[in-house]
Amino acid sequence: MDRLVTYVGVIHGLPGPVSIVEQSVARERWLDQGFEVQRECTDYRFDNGVHLRRVVEQDQFPSELACAECWISYEVIGHAPCCQVSPAGKSFDNACREAFWLKYHLA
Template sequence: MQHLAQYVEVIQQPNSNPLLHIIKHEQLENSHDDVHLQSSSEKFYFNDGTVIQKEIEQDDLPAEVESCSECWIQYQVLQHPPTLKVSPHKVQFNSHCREQYWLKYFK
């Protein structure tokens, strides 16, 4: 069993794991001008057959504070090989700070 954090780490730092790497990347970005919202959806295809989808939604308004602004981040396992289970299947965060804390915790 592989932990989802291993894949997220490779998504953020492609050379962090010599055995795991991204072989294909698809990206779709949307902008909703009427509500000042940006969203993106990305699919990452890994050399072991796993496919991870990353979705982000956040305001495009300037932040008043330079700390960790609120946004919605989700990683979901779309596919994995029959001999390999990736767990958890899905994880969500409400800021990049929480995402980074989660990564450090499972490193």
Template sequence: MNHLAQYVDAIQQMSIKQSSKIIKRESKQVVEQESDTEVLFSTELYYFVDGAVIEKNIEQDQINIQIEACLESWIQYKVIQQPDADKISPLKIEFNSHCRESHWVKYFK
């Protein structure tokens, strides 16, 4: 059984360098005005060499802050398609910040 954290780690590494585990990435972003704040909605699909497809959704306020902070955001990873060989577990995970997401990946890595 494969842990979802392995796939999330590959997705995070892709932003640093090209990952050999990911063969395709599709993304869509929308910015909406809610009250006095702009909110970014992002959906990305990642297609892996082993046949897995993982969806990543992010909802985050667009706030200009000068310091590094662990801003509140809604992040969700969901298994859309299982790989041919092993199953992925858990099938879905949600975080309320990028800090929690990073900690979870490091814990299960």
């Protein structure tokens, strides 16, 4: 069983046992109650056949928080016969939580 955190680490440029062989990005923007919202959806294919999707959505609403709210999610789109990834998905409500999760589980 492969850990999702391993793949997320590679997406963030950390060394790992797999490599990204293909990625595609789709971006969109819209207004919500007068504030611009941006959504970026990136699909990653790895050399072992695993396919992950990372979605980041954030708005331009003024915030005084040290780590502004945004929505980050990872979803396993496809497994290779050799590699079952667990968990199949993970979500965060800001980049600081994502960074902490990554650091904690890769320590």
